[in-house]
Amino acid sequence: xxxxxxxxxxxxxxxxxxxxxxxxxxxxxxxxxxxxxxxxxxxxxxxxxxxxxxxxxxxxxxxxxxxxxxxxxxxxxxxxxxxxxxxxxxxxxxxxxxxxxxxxxxxxxxxxxxxxxxxxxxxxxxxxxxxxxxxxxxxxxxxxxxxxxxxxxxxxxxxxxxxxxxxxxxxxxxxxxxxxxxxxxxxxxxxxxxxxxxxxxxxxxxxxxxxxxxxxxxxxxxxxxxxxxxxxxxxxxxxxxxxxxxxxxxxxxxxxxxxxxxxxxxxxxxxxxxxxxxxxxxxxxxxxxxxxxxxxxxxxxxxxxxxxxxxxxxxxxxxxxxxxxxxxxxxxxxxxxxxxxxxxxxxxxxxxxxxxxxxxxxxxxxxxxxxxxxxxxxxxxxxxxxxxxxxxxxxxxxxxxxxxxxxxxxxxxxxxxxxxxxxxxxxxxxxxxxxxxxxxxxxxxxxxxxxxxxxxxxxxxxxxxxxxxxx
Amino acid sequence: xxxxxxxxxxxxxxxxxxxxxxxxxxxxxxxxxxxxxxxxxxxxxxxxxxxxxxxxxxxxxxxxxxxxxxxxxxxxxxxxxxxxxxxxxxxxxxxxxxxxxxxxxxxxxxxxxxxxxxxxxxxxxxxxxxxxxxxxxxxxxxxxxxxxxxxxxxxxxxxxxxxxxxxxxxxxxxxxxxxxxxxxxxxxxxxxxxxxxxxxxxxxxxxxxxxxxxxxxxxxxxxxxxxxxxxxxxxxxxxxxxxxxxxxxxxxxxxxxxxxxxxxxxxxxxxxxxxx
Numbered sequence: 001x002x003x004x005x006x007x008x009x010x011x012x013x014x015x016x017x018x019x020x021x022x023x024x025x026x027x028x029x030x031x032x033x034x035x036x037x038x039x040x041x042x043x044x045x046x047x048x049x050x051x052x053x054x055x056x057x058x059x060x061x062x063x064x065x066x067x068x069x070x071x072x073x074x075x076x077x078x079x080x081x082x083x084x085x086x087x088x089x090x091x092x093x094x095x096x097x098x099x100x101x102x103x104x105x106x107x108x109x110x111x112x113x114x115x116x117x118x119x120x121x122x123x124x125x126x127x128x129x130x131x132x133x134x135x136x137x138x139x140x141x142x143x144x145x146x147x148x149x150x151x152x153x154x155x156x157x158x159x160x161x162x163x164x165x166x167x168x169x170x171x172x173x174x175x176x177x178x179x180x181x182x183x184x185x186x187x188x189x190x191x192x193x194x195x196x197x198x199x200x201x202x203x204x205x206x207x208x209x210x211x212x213x214x215x216x217x218x219x220x221x222x223x224x225x226x227x228x229x230x231x232x233x234x235x236x237x238x239x240x241x242x243x244x245x246x247x248x249x250x251x252x253x254x255x256x257x258x259x260x261x262x263x264x265x266x267x268x269x270x271x272x273x274x275x276x277x278x279x280x281x282x283x284x285x286x287x288x289x290x291x292x293x294x295x296x297x298x299x300x301x302x303x304x305x306x307x308x309x310x311x312x313x314x315x316x317x318x319x320x321x322x323x324x325x326x327x328x329x330x331x332x333x334x335x336x337x338x339x340x341x342x343x344x345x346x347x348x349x350x351x352x353x354x355x356x357x358x359x360x361x362x363x364x365x366x367x368x369x370x371x372x373x374x375x376x377x378x379x380x381x382x383x384x385x386x387x388x389x390x391x392x393x394x395x396x397x398x399x400x401x402x403x404x405x406x407x408x409x410x411x412x413x414x415x416x417x418x419x420x421x422x423x424x425x426x427x428x429x430x431x432x433x434x435x436x437x438x439x440x441x442x443x444x445x446x447x448x449x450x451x452x453x454x455x456x457x458x459x460x461x462x463x464x465x466x467x468x469x470x471x
Numbered sequence: 472x473x474x475x476x477x478x479x480x481x482x483x484x485x486x487x488x489x490x491x492x493x494x495x496x497x498x499x500x501x502x503x504x505x506x507x508x509x510x511x512x513x514x515x516x517x518x519x520x521x522x523x524x525x526x527x528x529x530x531x532x533x534x535x536x537x538x539x540x541x542x543x544x545x546x547x548x549x550x551x552x553x554x555x556x557x558x559x560x561x562x563x564x565x566x567x568x569x570x571x572x573x574x575x576x577x578x579x580x581x582x583x584x585x586x587x588x589x590x591x592x593x594x595x596x597x598x599x600x601x602x603x604x605x606x607x608x609x610x611x612x613x614x615x616x617x618x619x620x621x622x623x624x625x626x627x628x629x630x631x632x633x634x635x636x637x638x639x640x641x642x643x644x645x646x647x648x649x650x651x652x653x654x655x656x657x658x659x660x661x662x663x664x665x666x667x668x669x670x671x672x673x674x675x676x677x678x679x680x681x682x683x684x685x686x687x688x689x690x691x692x693x694x695x696x697x698x699x700x701x702x703x704x705x706x707x708x709x710x711x712x713x714x715x716x717x718x719x720x721x722x723x724x725x726x727x728x729x730x731x732x733x734x735x736x737x738x739x740x741x742x743x744x745x746x747x
Contacts, residue, residue: 127740298518
């Protein structure tokens with residue numbers, strides 16, 4: 001492996017590997033992690049921890065509850081409460097198990113916790129179904145995920161990509177550079193002119209990440225055609241600012257997330273755009289739209305919007321026209337874009353304009369069923385490991401720390417295959433032949449689920465679908 | 472009516488009403504301040520993103536949905552738990568019992584005179600659906616079979632202490648049963664304190680019911696005052712223990728947790744993020 005990777009990439013990968021420990025229990029690391037996490041709890045997280053009455057009304061909302069009742073939101077989150085009570089409450093410290101207060105003390109405890117972390121997509125369905133407004137996803141991903149990751153139970157694949165993104169060395173990987181250049185070259189051909197790179201003061205900055213280029217190149221090109229057709233003054237960066245920022249958020253590395261968002265923002269603000277348009281409707285959107293000011297300590301100098309919001313706006317203003325077809329199409333609300341960030345009306349508005357055959361899924365908008373792939377779960381498959389290893393130019397065995405991690409990934413894959421069925425059934429009921437969405441994980445999850453359950457549908461990114469219908 | 476502190480309590484009733492009441496109130500007050508102070512001390516100022524403005528109409532609908540959606544979801548997905556836990560235990564059980572039962576209204580109005588409005592408007596509910604007399608102890612049978620005369624009219628068939636207490640007791644019993652089953656399944660969200668809280672609630676309901684019905688001592692058919700005072704005293708003492716532990720237990724939800732939780736969710740999801 002050493003001979004294949006560029007030196008800076010190798011440095012990032014080595015750092016990633018140094019964090020991984022799927023076998024042991026390092027008490028020092030665990031205690032340090034617990035201290036860091038509990039020290040940062042704010043009022044809202046305190047409410048989430050303390051105001052749960054254990055009614056389990058949230059359970060049926062969770063995509064993983066159907067995989068096992070031990071994966072219900074309150075079940076998963078309760079482990080964080082055990083630790084909170086033991087570490088941060090007087091009675092919990094004194095009475096321990098009598099008050100259900102305990103801390104992890106063995107490798108098996110960490111194994112159990114990491115499994116729970118990767119049975120949560122942070123979809124927010126539990127938040128909306130809780131009578132007390134408790135966001136269990138915020139506890140599981142905000143408290144348990146950093147604990148297990150810092151204690152060493154972090155999938156190698158995720159550790160590597162988090163480091164590669166934070167070190168900003170992703171473009172030094174030849175295969176990834178090639179993917180980017182191919183997409184940009186095809187985009188120029190589609191537009192019939194050079195792309196407006198690095199222009200200052202543009203109205204719209206199209207933030208194309210490396211993950212966008214990898215997972216839906218058609219959508220990247222489609223978005224550029226939309227911006228061009230609408231006659232907008234737009235720009236983009238010559239190279240991607242990040243892989244899929246911030247990957248650190250997925251594994252609970254808050255500091256990494258802040259660092260990555262910091263340099264992404266710096267690069268954008270240098271160009272002084274008025275608006276930043278995102279293609280990714282996964283966690284990238286709520287992080288850029290809502291978390292960025294918290295991270296920066298000030299509001300950014302630009303508005304952040306998703307491409308679905310932009311298209312709906314352009315259609316309303318008459319600046320974009322579509323050839324309305326009548327294909328049976330539906331919209332899958334990515335949880336991060338929809339339930340978590342409020343963008344549910346705009347995609348529907350745009351797709352209704354695109355097709356007379358548009359229909360809503362039985363569970364849509366705030367009630368949309370999660371595809372089951374979020375929270376890093378979609379990355380945890382042998383297929384993804386092989387693909388990413390190939391891109392990095394390394395042996396797939398290097399992307400697994402051992403048999404234990406491999407078993408964990410296979411078990412996660414199996415759990416996902418059960419969780420996704422609810423979504424596929426909902427799509428079947430709608431009669432749609434095309435599912436439009438806007439998150440790479442949702443695309444991958446729904447495509448995979450459709451194949452698994454024998455549903456013949458096309459799954460396509462919103463920008464690609466709309467661009468196909470430009471008048 | 473209140474004996475000054477320093478007098479000797481003669482039984483459970485006088486201990487509960489004249490002494491432990493103040494202890495419970497003090498513990499509750501301390502606990503409430505502690506709980507809220509903890510929350511305030513953890514508050515961090517953060518720079519917020521521009522909210523997604525959907526307009527006043529969406530905000531109002533959002534507020535209603537924030538409160539209502541979990542109820543509807545629960546009714547659809549866990550109907551038995553919904554009927555026992557929310558409807559029987561809360562909506563028909565403890566909420567009308569605590570706040571509208573005539574005996575409680577009289578007690579609250581003593582300490583908080585504005586509460587007399589509940590009585591003035593006739594909103595209070597009687598113990599029995601057919602009579603306001605102490606029918607169990609009295610040899611006089613109900614003079615008529617018409618309903619007790621309250622502003623609730625025929626609704627008094629349901630809105631009476633007898634039935635509501637029974638519904639609440641059934642609801643609590645169901646919840647205790649569910650907890651036992653769930654714990655047997657190895658589920659983590661069942662806490663030892665749940666049994667204490669539910670057990671205490673059941674104790675309060677059963678002693679209240681028995682006191683209100685003037686149950687005679689075991690083996691006798693004649694009610695005596697001492698038994699009544701003991702039952703009522705235990706009921707009041709149980710309620711005072713509940714009051715005292717409220718800030719330190721799941722009961723905090725009805726004072727603060729539920730309201731704060733829902734309002735925060737409304738702000739975060741419907742106002743800030745603009746989910747419609």
